[in-house]
Amino acid sequence: MLTQISLIAALLYAICTFIPSKRKWTALCVAAFAWALHGLALGMNIYADAALRVGFATMWSAAIWVSVLVFLVENRNFSLDGLRFLVLPQAALTVVLPLFFPGSLISLLGKTAMFPWHVGIALLAYSTLSIAAFHALVMYVQDRHLHKMRGRSVQTWLEKAIDQLPALLKMEQLLFILVSIGFILLSLTVLSGVVFSEQVLGVAFKLDHKTVLSLFSWVLFATLLIGRQWKGWRGKAVLRMTLFGFLFLLLAYVGSRFVLEVLLHRSVM
Secondary structure, eight states: HHHHHHHHHHHHHHHTTTOOGGGGGHHHHHHHHHHHHHHHHHHHHHTTTEEEEEEEHHHHHHHHHHHHHHHHHHTTTTOOHHHHHHHHHHHHHTTTTHHHOOOOEEETTTTTTHHHHHHHHHHHHHHHHHHHHHHHHHHHHHHHHHHHHOOOOOOOHHHHHHHHOOHHHHHHHHHHHHHHHHHHHHHHHHHHHTTTHHHHHHSSSOOOOHHHHHHHHHHHHHHHHHHHHHHHHHHHHHHHHHHHHHHHIIIIIIIIIHHHIIIIIIOOO
């Protein structure tokens, strides 16, 4: 059943990518149905009997699932159809990726009731900040496109898609909304992992690479939000800090899991 649902969702995402822009609401309806199936497949993959299944493919799939949700919600009020051609092909890939890289099972036996919440918040934090990083990357491409297109009359399909995005100022406002939400979730994740490590995770706190990289990421996003609030930071410096903050988070979780699961064929917690 999981395989069939994942394949149907991937097919609908792919179909939605090729629906003409003038049929925006048809595309949104198809994408919404695919998103619902994607979420169902994600839940079936993560939750097992008295265990949680976590891996780099699951985390990547969850990040793109949240990004599709943001696209669907934001596209009701802003012209974000250009994002459809950037987000949905990724969704078509990641919805089936956990079938090939299922990850490892984390037993819930002996864990406190807070443990699934810790994992869920961590997954949401990573997903939201993934969207923020992707959003920052799109803004960087959009900015370069605006400078490069001066005096040109012929456009590629990507340039046409970028032209359908909101103005950079609105994109920047959306970026800080995403970073703020992600920072709150990341703070809760770090707090529960550091302060309540033994109660939540069942092991004593240890300063490993995941903790250090997560703290680096937290510091960067905190600095970014403080700079925005007190110094009015904006522009390319903001985009770089967002991408570097996400890079630390990527190395802390998905990167380490990819190396252990795919390259070294080892299961990890």
